[in-house]
Amino acid sequence: MATERTLSIIKPDATRRNLTGKINAKFEDAGLRIIAQKRIQLTKAQAGEFYKVHAERPFFDELTTFMASEPVVVQVLEGESAIAKNREVMGATNPAEADAGTIRAEFAESVGENSVHGSDAPETAKEEISFFFSGLELVG
């Protein structure tokens, strides 16, 4: 197993409900370290660029409108197998299918407004981290 870094986003439904600290506690309890973090407001165009892999999906407009609707907290998580570990802590995309104790089971409002984003593979983690952070901002 290797130490990895992954990109996490606390989405607008969660920042609106003041859940940043409760979600961060889930990461830290799982052994993930928050090595970079900032609260930002995305434009719809920036949200579209970040989620461009989903551009042809029927939910793309809803997703990008939602992601630009209120501030998000973008963060880099570091730890052993951080990419897979974060996906475990997040739970399934649809909160109705998420395991008990996961962030989405506890906090998500719907399949779209599901509180967190997490990278899904090493290559996307690298791309997504550099979308939001410069090397100088990553202090492991």
Ligand code: ADP
């Ligand atoms: P994940 O975030 O678990 O990696 P996906 O990459 O499949 O999930 O989808 C990206 C995001 O798009 C989801 O987290 C969710 O916010 C939104 N989304 C996915 N499927 C739907 C859907 N059927 N309806 C509305 N929004 C969706």
Ligand code: MG
């Ligand atoms: Mg995804």
